[in-house]
Amino acid sequence: MENKNLKAGFVTLIGRPNVGKSTLMNHLIGQKIAITSNKPQTTRNRIQTVYTGEEGQIVFLDTPGIHKAKNKLGDYMVHVAENTLKEVDAILWLVEPSTFIGAGERHIIEVLQKVNTPVILVINKIDTVKKEEIAECIDKYRTELDFAEVVPVSALRSKNTEELLKCIFKYMPYGEPFYDEDTITDQPERQIVAEMIREKALRCLDEEIPHGIAVAIDQMKYGKNIVNIDATIICERDSHKGIIIGKQGSMLKKIGSQARYDIENLLESKVNLQLWVKVKKDWRDSDFLLKNFGYHPQDAE
Ligand SMILES: Nc1nc2c(ncn2[C@@H]2O[C@H](COP(=O)(O)OP(=O)(O)OP(=O)(O)O)[C@@H](O)[C@H]2O)c(=O)[nH]1
Ligand SMILES: [Mg+2]
Numbered sequence: 503m504e505n506k507n508l509k510a511g512f513v514t515l516i517g518r519p520n521v522g523k524s525t526l527m528n529h530l531i532g533q534k535i536a537i538t539s540n541k542p543q544t545t546r547n548r549i550q551t552v553y554t555g556e557e558g559q560i561v562f563l564d565t566p567g568i569h570k571a572k573n574k575l576g577d578y579m580v581h582v583a584e585n586t587l588k589e590v591d592a593i594l595w596l597v598e599p600s601t602f603i604g605a606g607e608r609h610i611i612e613v614l615q616k617v618n619t620p621v622i623l624v625i626n627k628i629d630t631v632k633k634e635e636i637a638e639c640i641d642k643y644r645t646e647l648d649f650a651e652v653v654p655v656s657a658l659r660s661k662n663t664e665e666l667l668k669c670i671f672k673y674m675p676y677g678e679p680f681y682d683e684d685t686i687t688d689q690p691e692r693q694i695v696a697e698m699i700r701e702k703a704l705r706c707l708d709e710e711i712p713h714g715i716a717v718a719i720d721q722m723k724y725g726k727n728i729v730n731i732d733a734t735i736i737c738e739r740d741s742h743k744g745i746i747i748g749k750q751g752s753m754l755k756k757i758g759s760q761a762r763y764d765i766e767n768l769l770e771s772k773v774n775l776q777l778w779v780k781v782k783k784d785w786r787d788s789d790f791l792l793k794n795f796g797y798h799p800q801d802a803e
Contacts, residue, residue: 509558511591511674516583518606519543519567521596522626526657527551527564530667534764535687535694536564537701541712543567544704546575546797548582550688552681557671559679563590568610575786578797584613592650592673593621599631599654601642611647620650620673624666629656692719693796695765699733699777702760703746706753711745714738714786716795720778729771734778736785736795743779754779 515523519542528534531551537544549564563586566579587593595610603611614621623643628636636654644652651669655662687694696717704712720732735757737743747754754777762775785791 505678506676508676508678509671509674510560510677510679512561512563512589513592513594513670513674514563514565514586514590515594515596516565516568516587516610517596518598518610519569521567521598522657523567523596524549524564526594526596526624526626526655526663527562529657529660529663530560530562531686533686535689537697537704539701539704539712541704543569543576543579543713544701546579548586552685552687553667554679554681554683554685555667558674558677559681560667560670560674561680568613569606573786574789574792575797578792587613587617587619590619591675592670593617593619594624594670595621596624596626597639597643599625599628599636599639601635601638603642603646607646614647621647622651622653622666622669622673623647623649625652625654626657628654628661629659691769692722694768695719695722695731696733696796698764698768699735699757699761699775701764702757703735706757706760707746711737711742714742715746716785718795724771727772728774729765729769730774730776731765732776732778734780736780736782738781738783738785740781743781746779 515527517523524536524538524545527536531553535551536549545564545566551562553560565583565586568580568583571577571580625639640652653666653669655666696719700717703715714737716736718734720734723730735746737746758775758777762773766773782791
């Protein structure tokens with residue numbers, strides 16, 4: 503039977519790198535699907551997840567942070583983010599709790615001025631500032647753009663996130679759910695596994711190395727009580743390969759055991775994870791290799 507009171511719609515999360523888009527999305531849907539780290543440009547693809555509640559369904563699109571691209575991978579990431587804006591019922595623009603509006607925010611304001619979709623300004627990380635500063639930040643942003651709503655939250659400490667969900671539903675049209683209630687994401691299991699390995703590499707490694715990493719799953723075999731996974735970490739230089747492997751393999755072991763823990767939770771099974779490291783020079787500027795590692799041009803159209 504059709505329920506006329508149910509709502510269903512699409513919401514995209516945009517913002518500069520590192521503002522907490524993926525952390526917030528994972529929190530809202532109650533499961534870790536998108537990887538997060540304290541390094542900018544963690545998310546590379548559009549990641550769709552689904553929240554289903556009593557009021558209806560919200561399909562979230564987490565996007566790469568909008569930044570000044572330095573290579574083809576960067577171009578791809580920014581296109582993915584900006585192209586979701588026309589297709590959705592509401593936009594969540596995440597910002598840091600600061601009154602400083604830099605070139606990055608200015609660019610996003612220009613992009614948002616061109617779309618008619620309602621924009622909800624989400625001021626994230628309010629756990630890091632005083633109350634007065636939040637108020638100043640709200641006032642400052644309100645002078646820049648006409649927001650449908652302004653909602654301060656802390657994705658990390660789950661402050662005000664229930665209110666944010668209620669607020670989003672105001673902008674969702676009435677309609678039947680798009681997905682059944684068990685659907686959480688459009689990401690294939692292999693892709694999430696690859697991302698979990700990349701997350702640990704991002705978190706364990708310093709400086710420029712993590713930005714030049716891709717992860718390929720070579721095989722995933724489901725045994726009786728165990729899943730056997732072979733994966734390759736691709737990096738850009740021989741010197742990076744040495745650092746990723748570490749002294750007597752210690753770094754690779756660390757990345758592997760941290761990733762295995764998350765993958766076992768995801769697959770609800772014991773996992774045997776074998777990691778390899780390969781060098782592919784300048785893969786981030788090669789159309790062929792970008793496609794090969796799952797960054798498809800059609801996703802950025
Ligand atoms: N203190 C605090 N830290 C947060 C909060 N939300 C996210 N973070 C941290 O901010 C960092 C970036 O979080 P991500 O969720 O990866 O940010 P993102 O916007 O998805 O970043 P990109 O994918 O690179 O665009 C991580 O270290 C998070 O733990 C918050 O509410 N408070
Ligand atoms: Mg992200």
